[in-house]
Amino acid sequence: MSQELQYLTGFGNEFESEALPGALPIGQFSPQKVKYDLYAEQYNTTAFTAPRADNRRNWFYRIRPSVLQGEYEAIDNGLLRTAPITEAITPPSMLRWNPIEVPQEKTDFINGLVTMAANGSANGQSGIGIHVYVANASMEGRYFYNADGELLFVPQQGELILHTECGKLAIKPGEIAVIPRGIKFRVELLSDAVRGYICENYGNPYILPERGPVGANGYTNERDFQYPVAAFEDIEGDFELVAKFNGNLFRCDIGHSPLDVVAWTGNSAPYKYDLARFNVMNTVSFDHPDPSIFTVLTSPSGTPGVANVDFVIFPPRWMVAENTFRPPYYHRNIMSEFMGLIEGVYDAKEHGFVPGGMSLHNCMSPHGPEADVFEKASNAELAPQRYENTLAFMFESRYIISPTKYALEGKARQPNYADCWKGIKKYFKGA
Ligand SMILES: O=C(O)Cc1cc(O)ccc1O
Ligand SMILES: [Fe+2]
Structure with a gap:
């Protein structure tokens, strides 16, 4: 059952929210004393000098400043990996995977992170990490933040509550959420077992793509993005803060909940979006438009029109x-395409690409409909048809995507993926 939470709406607005009346200073950020004896702390996810239109930062008014934490020590990375991936050679092969199973043993969100692939360089702030999360337990007494990038959650099974410094977001399959780089959070499960995909974006924060001649409305509408209202935990105990920093996991002791922000203002807060709100545009005449027409979020690289990563849905x-x-x-594409399936059947692949599964078609690696789909689609009667109960997505990036050793050698890999094209026939008979 999902919890009815309140949200603020709009994309990247200068929001403000206070859980106690008057906690937010008026007309300034850093008064000599903050109401309720809170501490003021600035949090920047773009350089101070980033242009005003791109600049992102929050001011937090919190019970204790973030410096009040123990010494970090490295912990095991488990199956978490970070770009550049050097543990395996990246083949140009077309790759596909079965869903990663939710473990039987108690596993929380951090322990259940599995990296499938990555590109670019986290240290160089370009590229992405592609992970699956599988969990059967809420994070208890521990909190997490990721210094390497912002986290795009794409739930595939089960409901979550993301308890963050800015407040709570509830997400379920069909919805997505983004947690900016560095925001501290914990993941509570509302279902016995959860699974989903994560795109860790090392590059520029996601923005909404342009609409071009489509006009002032359509595709993603700003008003459909939801941000949390301030909510704080005023609790003390033997807690742990886990950080992903420069490709490694670290932990430190913390004697209180770091989700102790009583009020905040700014434009770098976590947000959620219901993919059913995407106002789909497509042809009403002929031909198959490029999938960029379904882009929900884009992280621009330095080159106009060339994404660090696009998040695209079908x-x-x-x-x-x-x-x-x-x-x-x-298709053969300079951009590299990593796909997942939230539910149903994807129109290019009726067999083998199952909900929770994944595929990777790297730079210039050919892909497209399997043999049976070609046969059917080239002979189908072209009546209007409703594509129902289907929700695939793609992380599409300018950089070659390197699978991890686990992805290449683990049991989820489908070794015979390319067989799906084997039945493609030669019809050409010459003149
Ligand atoms: O199925 C894919 O691999 C993604 C994809 C979708 C589409 O509509 C057009 C081209 C393309 O590569
Ligand atoms: Fe493609």
Whole structure:
């Protein structure tokens, strides 16, 4: 059951929220004394001097400042990896995986992180890490933050509450959430077992893509993004803070909950979005538009129009294209494409790409419909058709995506993936 939480709406607004009346200073950020004897702390996720339109920061008014924590010590990274991946050679092969199983033994969100692939360099603030989370227990007495990038959560099974410094977000399959770099949080499970995908974005924070000639509305509408209201934990105990920093996990003791922010203001807060709110645009005449038309969030690289990563979805929609091969076309792409499936069936792959599964088609590696799908789609009657109960997504990046050793050699890999194209026939008979 999901909890009814309150949210602020809009994308990247200068929000403000206080859990106690008057906790937010008026007209200044850093008064000599803050109401309720709180501490003021600034948190910057862009350089001080980033242009005003890109600049992101919050001011937190908290019970204790973040410096009040113990000494860090390195802990085991488990199956978590960070770019650059050097433990395995990246092949150009088309790759596919079965879902990662939720373990039987008690596993919380941190212990249940499995890295499938990564690209760029976390240290160089470019590229992404692609992880799966599988868990069956809430984080108890421990908190987490990630200095290497912002975290895009794509739940595939089960509901979560993300308790963050800015407040709470409830998410379930069909919704996504983004936690900015460095925000401290804990993950509470509302379901016995949860699974989902995470895109750890080492690069520029996500923004909404341009609409171009589509106009002032459509695709993602700003008003559909939801931000938490301030909520604080005033608790003391033998707690632990875990940090992912420069590719490694560290822990330190902390004697209180770091989610002790009574009020905050700023534009670098976590947010959630219901993918059903995506206002889908597509052809009403002919041909299959490029999947960029379904981009929900984009992290720009330095080059205009070339993304560090795009988060793209393939949602339920009407398909009406005339005289058209309707599934995704056969394709080779400079951009590298990592896909996952939240529910249902994806139109290019009716077999083997299952909810919770994944595929990777790297830079210039060919991909497209499996043999049976080609046969069906090239002979189908082209009546308007509703694509129902389907929700695939893609992390598409300018940098070659390197799978981890676990992804290449572990049991989730489907060794015979390329067989799905083996049945493709030669029809050409010459003139
Ligand atoms: O299925 C894929 O691999 C992704 C994809 C989708 C699409 O609609 C067009 C091209 C493409 O690569
Ligand atoms: Fe593609």
